[in-house]
Amino acid sequence: MSILPQLAFVLILGIAGYILSKRIKFLRRNILLGKAETRNDQSESRWKTMMLVAFGQQKMFKRIVPAFLHLLIYVGFLVINLEVLEFILDGIIGSHRLFAPVLGGLYTTAINMFEFLAVAVLVSCVAFLIRRNVMKVERFTKPELKGWPAMDANLILVIEIILMFAILTMNATDQILANREDGHYLALGTLFFSSMLMPIFEGMSDGALVFTERFAWWFHIVGILAFAIYVTYSKHLHIFLAFPNTWYSNLKAKGEMINMPEVTNEVNMMLGIPVETSSDVSAEIGRFGAKDVNDLSWINVLNAYSCTECGRCTAECPANLTGKKLSPRKIMMDVRDRVEEVGKSIDAGGAGFEDGKSLLGDYITKEEINACTSCNACVEACPVNIDPLAIILQMRRYVAMEESGTPAQWNAMFQNMETSFSPWKFSPSDRFNWAEKVKEEEMM
Amino acid sequence: MAEMSTNGQTPEVLFWVGCAGSFDERYKAVTQAFVKILNKVGVSFAVLGPEEACTGDPARRAGNEFLFQMQAVANIQVMNGYEVKKVVTACPHCFNTIKNEYPALGGNYDVIHHSQFLQQLINEGKVTLKGGGEFKGKKITFHDSCYLGRANSVYEAPREVIKALDVELVEMKRCKTKGLCCGAGGAQMFKEPEPGKKDINIERTEEALATGASTIAVGCPFCLTMMTDGVKNQNREADVKVYDLAEMIAKDMGI
Numbered sequence: 169m170s171i172l173p174q175l176a177f178v179l180i181l182g183i184a185g186y187i188l189s190k191r192i193k194f195l196r197r198n199i200l201l202g203k204a205e206t207r208n209d210q211s212e213s214r215w216k217t218m219m220l221v222a223f224g225q226q227k228m229f230k231r232i233v234p235a236f237l238h239l240l241i242y243v244g245f246l247v248i249n250l251e252v253l254e255f256i257l258d259g260i261i262g263s264h265r266l267f268a269p270v271l272g273g274l275y276t277t278a279i280n281m282f283e284f285l286a287v288a289v290l291v292s293c294v295a296f297l298i299r300r301n302v303m304k305v306e307r308f309t310k311p312e313l314k315g316w317p318a319m320d321a322n323l324i325l326v327i328e329i330i331l332m333f334a335i336l337t338m339n340a341t342d343q344i345l346a347n348r349e350d351g352h353y354l355a356l357g358t359l360f361f362s363s364m365l366m367p368i369f370e371g372m373s374d375g376a377l378v379f380t381e382r383f384a385w386w387f388h389i390v391g392i393l394a395f396a397i398y399v400t401y402s403k404h405l406h407i408f409l410a411f412p413n414t415w416y417s418n419l420k421a422k423g424e425m426i427n428m429p430e431v432t433n434e435v436n437m438m439l440g441i442p443v444e445t446s447s448d449v450s451a452e453i454g455r456f457g458a459k460d461v462n463d464l465s466w467i468n469v470l471n472a473y474s475c476t477e478c479g480r481c482t483a484e485c486p487a488n489l490t491g492k493k494l495s496p497r498k499i500m501m502d503v504r505d506r507v508e509e510v511g512k513s514i515d516a517g518g519a520g521f522e523d524g525k526s527l528l529g530d531y532i533t534k535e536e537i538n539a540c541t542s543c544n545a546c547v548e549a550c551p552v553n554i555d556p557l558a559i560i561l562q563m564r565r566y567v568a569m570e571e572s573g574t575p576a577q578w579n580a581m582f583q584n585m586e587t588s589f590s591p592w593k594f595s596p597s598d599r600f601n602w603a604e605k606v607k608e609e610e611m612m
Numbered sequence: 613m614a615e616m617s618t619n620g621q622t623p624e625v626l627f628w629v630g631c632a633g634s635f636d637e638r639y640k641a642v643t644q645a646f647v648k649i650l651n652k653v654g655v656s657f658a659v660l661g662p663e664e665a666c667t668g669d670p671a672r673r674a675g676n677e678f679l680f681q682m683q684a685v686a687n688i689q690v691m692n693g694y695e696v697k698k699v700v701t702a703c704p705h706c707f708n709t710i711k712n713e714y715p716a717l718g719g720n721y722d723v724i725h726h727s728q729f730l731q732q733l734i735n736e737g738k739v740t741l742k743g744g745g746e747f748k749g750k751k752i753t754f755h756d757s758c759y760l761g762r763a764n765s766v767y768e769a770p771r772e773v774i775k776a777l778d779v780e781l782v783e784m785k786r787c788k789t790k791g792l793c794c795g796a797g798g799a800q801m802f803k804e805p806e807p808g809k810k811d812i813n814i815e816r817t818e819e820a821l822a823t824g825a826s827t828i829a830v831g832c833p834f835c836l837t838m839m840t841d842g843v844k845n846q847n848r849e850a851d852v853k854v855y856d857l858a859e860m861i862a863k864d865m866g867i
Contacts, residue, residue, distance in 0.1 A: 230790075423763025424712035428677045432717060435681040439689075457675065486793040486816075491809030539806040542673050542798030543758035548789050561673070568675030577803035578674045585679055589665035590631040591802055600661035602633070602640040606647050 177259035177389075184393035191400035198511040199473060202466030203454075207416050214415045217553070222414040227551040231480075234299070237292040241328070244289035245407065248282050248335070255389045265342075268354050276356045283339065283361040286332040293325045293332075300325075307479030310488075312498040317477055320402050327398070331391050338384035340365040341377045348374065353381075406476035410552040413474035416467050417553040422544045425561060428456070457565025460526040461507045464559060471554040472503035481546035481556060492539040496546035496556035502531035503559060528563050537563045538575060613658040613694055623658040626691070626721075628701035628710065631666050632833030638840065639833045645862035646702055646726055652867055653738045657700075663690050667709040674799040681717065684709070688719035702726040702858060704759035704832045705797075711764070725760055727770040727831045727857050734776045743778035745864040752779045753825035755816065755839060756791030757832035770831045773857050777864055782823045792816050794842075796834035817842025821852065828854045 208214070220226045225242065228235040257266050268275045300308045300321060308318075339362035346353035369377060399405055406413075436443045458464050481496035482488050488495050506527045514520040528534075540560045547555050567573045574582075581591045589596050616623055627650065633643040650657050668683030691699075699721045701707050711723035733739040752774055760766045767788045774781050786792045795805065795812025805811060817839055820828045828843070830836050839854045855863075 421708070421712045421764050423708035423759050425672055427713070427716035428681075431677045431681050432685075435678065435685050438682070439685055441685070441689075456677065484790070486795060486812045487806070487808070489792075490795075490805075490812050490815055492806045494806070535806055538803075539808075540798050541758070541793045541795060541800050541812065543793035544762040545758075545790075545793065548762050561675070564673070564675030565677055566675070569677060574674055574676070575803050578799060581674070581799070581802040582671060582676055582679055585666055585668070585671055585683065589683065590635060591666055591670050592631060592635055594631075594635045596665070597662050599629070599634040599664060600659070602629075602643050603647070603659075603661075605640075606644050606651075609648075610651065 174260065174262045180390060184397065187397050191397060194511060195400060195473060198507045199466050199469045201462050201507055201510065202464050202469040205465040205467055207467060210419055213419055217417050218411055218415045221553055222410040237295050240288040240292045244285035247285055251282050252392060259389060264352060265354055279356060280360055283336065283359060286335050287361050290329055290332040293329045297325050307483040310479060310482060310495060312495055312501055317403065324402065324404050327395055331388060334384045334388040334391065336362045336365055338381055338388060341369050341381040344369055345377050345381065403477045406474050406552060409474035413470055414553050416470065418555055422547055455566060456569035458562035459528050459566045460521060461503055462521055464562060468559050469503060469507055472500045474552055475500040475554055477501065480549040480551065484545040484549040486541055486543060486545065487539040494536045494539040499532060499556045499559055500554060502527060506531050528566060534567060613660050616658050617694055624656040625698045625700050626696045627657050627659050628699050628706050629659055629664060630701060630703040630706045633702060636833060639836060642702055642856040642858050646858040648862050648867045649858060652865065653733055660690060667706045669705040669709045670799040670802055684714060684717050688714055688717055691719060696721055698722045700724050700726055700729045704757045708759045708763050725766060727773055730773045730857060730861055731769045734773065739861065741776055741864050747777050747779045747860060750779050750827060751782050751825040752827045752829050753782050753784055753820050753823045754829045755820060755835055756787060757835045758793050758797050760831055761791050762789060770857055774829055777860060782825055784819045784823055786819065794835040794838035796838050801834045813838035813842040814845055817846055821846060821848060826852055829857060829860060830854060831857050
């Protein structure tokens with residue numbers, strides 16, 4: 169036998185590995201364009217959150233139909249990838265179904281299970297295509313999905329369907345050849361699903377069958393490698409990033425806004441309170457709040473790369489529901505688009521962050537961030553614990569403190585608070601007036 | 613508080629009234645109702661009166677961190693000066709800010725929302741409800757406030773308080789973790805909404821009215837305003853009332 173296929177396989181594997189490692193470095197660097205933040209306390213709850221939310225898909229089950237379909241694809245992905253191990257070993261060694269003689273009957277059971285999952289994935293992907301393109305589920309028809317994001321979603325589903333067909337075709341032709349006692353191919357006993365495809369290929373010559381079987385094998389493995397690279401360009405990154413993303417979840421009460429120690433120092437000085445020179449206040453204060461992605465924390469950027477654009481956040485957002493421009497999903501997509509733009513520019517020796525553009529202004533407008541009620545519905549809804557609210561609030565800080573660009577009514581509220589310690593214009597000395605009525609009643 | 617302090621008394625709990633509780637014409641009734649309950653039960657409590665300032669919540673949510681911290685640090689100085697240990701408040705925004713955000717600025721207190729406080733009083737048998745008041749057997753729905761619910765995971769206390777009134781508690785489709793905001797959080801209370809096709813409080817009020825409830829119970833001053841406005845907008849103020857939990861308990865107690 170020629171060693172050529174093995175060489176070709178190793179070469180393809182090497183190229184794919186190289187491209188993938190470049191892509192991973194690019195993504196990692198982009199995520200770290202965000203500001204440093206340490207969030208690794210309570211490691212026990214972090215592992216638990218990751219196991220429940222990412223591995224166990226806990227939050228998906230708020231919507232049972234997509235949760236079930238998604239579960240099939242997810243389990244299919246995890247389990248069918250076990251077979252990829254055999255593919256790779258076969259490819260390198262030049263063997264065929266390396267594990268079959270070792271595992272015996274167990275191998276047939278395993279392949280049957282893979283075939284069942286392949287069919288389940290196929291059916292789920294078709295159902296998802298229908299939900300997106302025929303039923304037009306509302307959250308998949310929002311403006312931010314127009315163009316590439318909608319295409320990306322459909323491409324992923326179509327690629328998965330084709331890959332699953334490749335597996336089934338491969339098994340069907342493989343078993344016809346085995347039944348013809350080819351010698352190289354091993355009879356595995358009944359393969360429930362692919363045997364249904366056998367009639368299509370029965371009439372083919374041995375040569376055509378070998379070609380089809382080999383074509384399906386190569387198509388599947390090269391397809392998977394290509395898909396792995398494609399994922400790094402796609403919203404589909406959540407299949408990997410959901411895990412670190414949930415590990416780095418915010419474990420504090422959702423209502424808490426992170427403190428700005430650099431402001432605390434100034435406030436203490438203004439109020440004449442002795443200022444401790446604490447080490448956690450960095451000497452160089454950048455901007456207050458966030459104008460661009462490098463003002464955000466790296467966890468915010470990780471959030472953006474983990475977003476698969478399902479839109480559950482936007483579907484729960486009170487502002488979006490009532491027709492305001494704000495869409496939490498768009499916030500996440502914008503952060504990702506902006507960091508990609510800057511990352512590419514840096515790599516090309518371009519202007520990077522100094523390109524005259526910024527996240528706030530060129531991607532996200534004030535109208536959007538001003539519409540947020542900070543109700544945490546988006547945070548609660550996200551199946552992988554993304555926090556769009558944290559980003560919105562950091563941008564509001566930039567607008568208020570660096571630009572003094574908050575809406576006039578908020579400025580009036582600020583003034584009231586400065587002069588009479590209440591958001592409304594009342595005299596502080598009237599704060600206790602409500603008690604008079606209670607006193608009167610209790611006197612009687 | 614100042615008075616008690618000069619007399620050498622230490623109250624068990626500080627009642628944080630909040631700006632709406634002090635100034636809002638409608639919401640002052642909630643403050644009064646809660647204080648009447650506390651007096652009736654004989655809880656040793658104090659208020660800061662003119663020494664209280666806004667917690668700074670709306671300033672922080674609108675992005676003005678300086679103003680927030682100015683308010684917060686001043687409040688913490690006052691509270692630490694009186695050696696306050698425990699705080700109860702009827703406002704979920706004050707509750708969230710004092711409980712979660714003051715510790716980073718040196719204010720550490722045991723903070724509870726009045727729904728939790730009322731639940732404790734009921735469980736301990738200190739508040740005995742007649743259960744025959746104007747709410748008996750009526751359909752009541754509870755509107756979760758974001759800063760009590762999702763922000764701090766308090767869902768059951770207000771519901772336990774309502775159930776103690778011997779009423780029929782009906783839930784809206786979007787409740788608890790999925791509760792829909794009234795539209796006032798994140799400093800929205802203090803400005804007009806952005807352009808859209810509907811106001812959030814109308815959307816929420818329609819949902820509340822769809823339950824057929826004759827009373828919409830709330831546990832937040834902003835929600836009270838938004839839901840009351842919503843009911844007026846739907847011309848239902850004659851048959852649907854919006855009440856705070858404390859008002860409902862006080863009514864039942866006949867005070």
